Amino acid sequence: MLILKGCLQVGCDALSWADKTRPYEATLNAGGYGVENEIADPAGFDTYTFTVWDPTKDYYTQDPTKVIDLKADIPTPDADGDYIWPFTALQLGVATVDDGIWWYEAKGVFDDIDYVVNGAAIVTWKLERDIKKKIDARKRGCKPCENDAYQLWLELQILKCGGICDISKAAEVIKSLQAALRTCC
Secondary structure, eight states, X not given: OOOOOEEEEEOSSOEEEEEOOOBOBTTTBTTSBBGGGTBOSGGGSSEEEEEEEOTXXXXXXXXXXXXXXXXXSOOOOOTTSOEEXXXXXXXXXXXXXXXXXXXXXXXXXXXXXXXXXXXXXXXOHHHHHHHHHHXXXXXXXXXXXXXXXXXXXHHHHHHHTTOOOOHHHHHHHHHHHHHHHTTOO
16 A cells, blocks of 8 residues: 655755655565555545645644645656655745744545645744854854854754754744844844
């Protein structure tokens, strides 16, 4: 049986859905795309959608920010067999791709069977840019932050590198870092 795999990739100023199901291979990827699993590629689904909740929405209680029909424009697979759909902020239903927790769900339906993968991505590129500016300003003799900019950088790196496994705690850390950046030049 097909096992849908994928992730939300965070780029410099956009997000991409990466379908990492890859082609069927008997020993290494028995749940991959291929005639063995009835679905040869993303086009083989009856419907295939990508749903996203931006950081202002609650995944569990609110309607999504956007639902995108992935079958409308299926990309050519890359060298690894991944299908990658890049999305601009406008395509995601927002003015800008802001820092925070972005929840997602990809759902393929074939013969009334749902194939689903969901999760959350932590977006922090604006925080990273702003903390780097504070570090550079400090090097030029600017008033230090109430919280040392280097400490903020360390906290950001822990967040980015998976040092916080609880997604609600990660959201709190992002808000805390954003607030701390307002206390210095």
